[in-house]
Structure formats: structure tokens, C-alpha cells
Amino acid sequence: MGFAQAFSVFPQFMLSNKIKEVIERLIVLTIIESDLTKAGQNAEARKFAVLSLSSVVNTMTLSNHAICDKMNEIFECLFRCIKDYTMYSRGDVGVWVREASMTSMVKITFNIIDQKKIELFNEERCVNILCCLLQQAAEKIDRTRNHAGNLIIDFLYHSPAIPYIPKRNEIEKIIPRCDTMDWASPKSVFELLKDVLPLKEYQYSLLLGFIVSVGGLTESLVRSSSDNLIAFFMEYQESVEEMESVCSNILKIFNHYTTDARVIIPLFKMLDLLLSSGCFELYNTDDKCSSFPAELVTYMRKEIKGVGDANKLLASINVFCGLLQFPLEVRKPCLMQLSLFLCHKYPRIRVSTAEQLYTALITFEEGIIPDVHYQDILSKLTEVPWADSLPKLRPIRNQICDWLDIPKPKLKNGALNEQPVVNVDELDSYKDLVSRQHGY
Secondary structure (H helix, E strand, C coil): CHHHHHHHHCCHHHHHHHHHHHHHHHHHHCCCCCCHHHHHHCHHHHHHHHHHHHHHHHHHCCCCHHHHHCHHHHHHHHHHHCCCCCEECCEECHHHHHHHHHHHHHHHHHHHHHCCCHHHCCHHHHHHHHHHHHHHHCCCCHHHHHHHHHHHHHHHCCCCCCCCCCCHHHHHHHCCCCCCCCCCCHHHHHHHHHCCCCCHHHHHHHHHHHHHHHCCCCHHHHHHHHHHHHHHHHHCCCCHHHHHHHHHHHHHHHHHCCCCHHHHHHHHHHHHHHHHCCCCHHHCCCCCCCCHHHHHHHHHHHHHCCCCCHHHHHHHHHHHHHHHHCCHHHHHHHHHHHHHHCCCCCHHHHHHHHHHHHHHHHHCCCCCCCHHHHHHHHHHHHHCCCCCCHHHHHHHHHHHHHHHCCCCCCCCCCCCCCCCCCCHHHHHHHHHHHHHHHCC
């Protein structure tokens, strides 16, 4: 931290002969270590290294050829640092690096424009900067949203004007120059950003920010982000082109962040919210042909295959149940996955699946299951103790599969060697027995 900060205050004559080496060492310092403990401990060092990069650029001025030669590497470093979500004992320590990265990329851009070195700037870089700022303005930490929002205002209304901003007129109408805007307030921010979502250049990044906030823990944050996201989908419910665009971005996020629980679990929560709110009714009939529901099922099944994270599995159950509203080619693989969950090794997963499947069947009554077996299936889902041992549950699950007209799951090699299940109601007496046996 000390060395990184020292470079930020060195005068020009001290930096001039070693500027390439200084920039290279600062960039190396921003790389996250593979050791998670070290990555958490060194978050502040990464923060000061990022801030020093912009200070060194400003100290040397853009007339220095070494700085110009390193500009691509500097921006690549900043765009990488904006994705630092390192968690440590103090929580999300990566936020310090993200905030420093936002500050540095805006400062360097202003320096380029003020010194009229427009050849160091381009449309792709401009779009990336605005997308990074908008994503952070839509995420769940109040302080970070406030910081990103103020930088967005500075970026949009800088004098001389920043070139290459896509849809400048539209975004300036949505985000006016206003000093009274409270970017830390979820209610104010998400109402404003909802109107930016239709702008396709920024849609992916904004959706990513909304997803993280919808899966947050604070009631005001979750409610504000959820309500405005639903309002956006309802407003464009009749626009096939707009729905295809946003659904395509959802699938891209799924693909880019596969196995990343930080994004995937909130994404499951968002999909459950949208499905239960009727935001995808456009795809409910065979008349509206779209690959989105089928692709979503494919991504979902791939994401949870072999996963032991109970939180991820529980979040996925609601999504699979919500997807039952779609035509048969989507519904059948969802029912097959839910049948696997009914005999999952975790009792909590089995119980939750039975409850959610029951709710889905009475919600989407028509066409999901044959009428002749409707009451039989509902009775099994509600009356069977799904926390019981697996050997007792498998014949019941297989009967449900026959009634649903789906293939019965097959046991893998060695799956019969199950551990005994301890009844939760008997847990205290079980602990007493173990204590007596060991003389505790």
C-alpha cells in the first residue's frame, strides 16, 4: 500500500526515466492472487495501485510517448479491476477496488479529452466506461451506487463534451444534470435506471446490476429493484423484438457467469420473480415461437448438475416450477428435473420440491398433467413425508413419474449405499445417546 501510494505523489522528474516500469508494476499489483486470504488482505493495495495509475498519467501528461504506448494496458487493467468482487472477513472488500477503478477511468478520460488527445479514445472504450458505471449504479451497495451515479453525471456533462456516447440525447433526457439526485436511495435510482434498460448498448450491464440487487438482502433494495424490473417487462410485453433482446442478454449473463454463485443465485431469484409475475407470457403459447424458454431450461440443468450448494438448488426449484407454464417441450425436462429433486440426498431439497411443485400444479392447472391423475399426484405431494429415507420414497416418486408420463430416474452405481437419515424430531434424543456413549 505504501509503495503504491508513493508513486501517486512522485513529481514528474522522478518518474520520467522509469515510467514504463512504474506502470507495469502498478498493473501487476492490481492482479488478484489465487490465494483467497491474500486476495482479501491485499484489496487496499490493489485500490491504491489503481488510483496511482490515474495519478501517474496526470503527472506525466499525455505528451509522454511511454504513457500513450501504455494507455491500452491501463484501460484493460481498469476494466478488469471493475470486476473485483473479492470477499474477506470484512465482507466485500473488492468494492474498494471497484470504486477506485471507476474514479481512475473517468479521470484518465477527462485528461485525454482536456488535452485533446482524442486518438487515445474510441467508441468501444466510451461504451465500456458508461456500462461499468451504470452497472455499479444498479448494484446493491448504497455508497457504490452514489459514487457511480455522481461519476455518470460528470461523464455525461463534462466540458468539453465526451465524444462517442451512444444515444446521448436519450440518456441525457433520462439522467438530467441534477445535483439533488440521491443515488444512494434505491427507490430513486431504480425508477431512473428502468428507463435506461431499453437502450440496447447499456442493457446487458444494467441487467447484471439489477440481478445482483434483486437477489440482495435489504428489503427496500429488493423491492425497488424488483418492482421496476417487473414494470420494465410489463411495459414491453407486446414487443417481440424488445423481449427477444432482453431475454438474449439474460442468457448471455447465464453463460458468462456459469458456476459463479454471486450472480447465479440472484439470477435464479430474478427469474422466479419474473416467471411468477407473468413477465414471459409472450412465450406461453405455441404461436409465439422462441427458443428462450428451452435454452433457459438447458442452462438451468447444466448449472445445477452435480452441485452440492443447497442455496443454489433451492433457488432453482422455484424456476423449474415457474417454467411449467410453457409448452410441453419446455415442461417435460422441468418435470424430469423436479422428479430428481424429489429423491435428492438433502431432505430439505425434497421437501421444498414437493411444496413448490404442488403450488405450481394448482396454479397452472391446465395441460400439465392428465386430469385422471391430478388428485393422485397432489395427494402424494402433500401427504408423503418427503424427509423420510430414500428407499421408501423412490417407489412413490416413480409412481408420480408414471402419472406424469416422464421417464423414471435411474440409480447410478453405488447410489444404493445411502447414509441413514436421522429424524429431526429425534435429534435431541440422538444427541443425548451419543453423549452418554462417549461419557460427555
